Amino acid sequence: MKKRLRGTIRVPGDKSISHRGIMLGSIAKGTTELTGFLDGADCRSTIRCFQEMGIDIIQEQDHVVIHGMGLHGLRSPVDTLDVGNSGTTTRLISGILAAQDFTSQLNGDASIQTRPMKRIMEPLNQMGANITSIRENGCAPLRIVGKPLHGIHYDSPVASAQVKSAILLAGLYADSETSVTEPSISRDHTERMLRGFGADIRTLGRTASVLPCQELHGQQLFIPGDISSAAYFIAAGLLSNDADIMIEHVNTNPTRAGILEVVRRMGGSVTLENQHDESGEPVADLHVVSSHLHGCEISGDLIPTLIDEIPVIAVMAAAAEGQTIIRDAAELKVKESDRIQSICDNLAAMGCNITPTDDGMIIEGGAPLHGAHIQTHADHRIAMAFTIASLLTDDDVMLDVPHCVTISYPRFYDDLASLYD
Numbered sequence: 001m002k003k004r005l006r007g008t009i010r011v012p013g014d015k016s017i018s019h020r021g022i023m024l025g026s027i028a029k030g031t032t033e034l035t036g037f038l039d040g041a042d043c044r045s046t047i048r049c050f051q052e053m054g055i056d057i058i059q060e061q062d063h064v065v066i067h068g069m070g071l072h073g074l075r076s077p078v079d080t081l082d083v084g085n086s087g088t089t090t091r092l093i094s095g096i097l098a099a100q101d102f103t104s105q106l107n108g109d110a111s112i113q114t115r116p117m118k119r120i121m122e123p124l125n126q127m128g129a130n131i132t133s134i135r136e137n138g139c140a141p142l143r144i145v146g147k148p149l150h151g152i153h154y155d156s157p158v159a160s161a162q163v164k165s166a167i168l169l170a171g172l173y174a175d176s177e178t179s180v181t182e183p184s185i186s187r188d189h190t191e192r193m194l195r196g197f198g199a200d201i202r203t204l205g206r207t208a209s210v211l212p213c214q215e216l217h218g219q220q221l222f223i224p225g226d227i228s229s230a231a232y233f234i235a236a237g238l239l240s241n242d243a244d245i246m247i248e249h250v251n252t253n254p255t256r257a258g259i260l261e262v263v264r265r266m267g268g269s270v271t272l273e274n275q276h277d278e279s280g281e282p283v284a285d286l287h288v289v290s291s292h293l294h295g296c297e298i299s300g301d302l303i304p305t306l307i308d309e310i311p312v313i314a315v316m317a318a319a320a321e322g323q324t325i326i327r328d329a330a331e332l333k334v335k336e337s338d339r340i341q342s343i344c345d346n347l348a349a350m351g352c353n354i355t356p357t358d359d360g361m362i363i364e365g366g367a368p369l370h371g372a373h374i375q376t377h378a379d380h381r382i383a384m385a386f387t388i389a390s391l392l393t394d395d396d397v398m399l400d401v402p403h404c405v406t407i408s409y410p411r412f413y414d415d416l417a418s419l420y421d
């Protein structure tokens, strides 16, 4: 990539932390103030759902004030709650709704109606809730009849923070301890934030447990930048011939920062500066310079720590020298699109030698890429990853639904353009 990239950038607030801030703020007692909130379509869906349940939430761009009504302060919603495109909203909110003394319904867009919800229905129903898939296909729309819950221990078959979080949130309302063991550790923002709000929560290896809770207390939270959004600029910087960029104030939580390990394995240069903690999360500035990348293997416990970055990691691998193998990532098939297929089809269309597998892909890096029509499937991360891929060719690369980036990063194209001089 012959482009010159220079400058300092701040990416929007972390999406996972923003969702959780709205949810915990809504069921805490007192005021919660979020600074650095991600003003994207997914997090707005979460705000709307809690407003529909009577919570006073005032949002102005990245600043949000929530007047929480306590664990039992939600009101029965008049209509079906609209979760839009957001899997995080759907699964986490189900954990809270499972314990309410009212019945609710959740639904969202065409993509959300294909995403697997049995993974949360099963454990929450084991706790005593009554959640059904209205079309009996294991997907939304969901009907949730709230019930008094009892604590369980759940051995989760998937490393999913959404599953773990749904169970832990329901566990706040249960009559005894609730714990979840996962096959690999997934992002732990819920555990960290619950601790900050005053819940009695413990983690030991791959198990997280929570005790029944009397009350959560409103907090002031500073939300760091989202490493999943920073990932596009990390890739752009590494792949450019002449790049020296600083991405300020990024969340570097080890359960999220697997891309930094991949960069190290590929021989890339990203250094962490100004490391500190904020609102219970580690934060750093990322200094990225042009690098010569080589292929590597990405598998096992590393996968959940970079699952959302795999589209752009695949683009890095296509430009790197040699082979990259991604394994143990079957979860990619049930994201906003089937990302194994959407990554492989689109990189192949650009001239990359890439083979999909059941749980990942094999990428032969180094072939010159050419222009193509990219089918994003309205998946924000595919759109952003292939915008970075477009920098690797002088040909035209056309995205079918470029505006889908508003799900997680409305200013993405402007921020990328700001780095060129």
Ligand code: S3P
Pocket (backbone or CB within 6 Å): 015, 016, 017, 088, 159, 160, 161, 162, 163, 165, 186, 187, 307, 308, 331
């Ligand atoms: C998320 C967890 C991950 C991730 C998603 C956000 C969260 O999903 O892909 O974008 O905020 O908990 P899974 O829990 O399904 O792995």
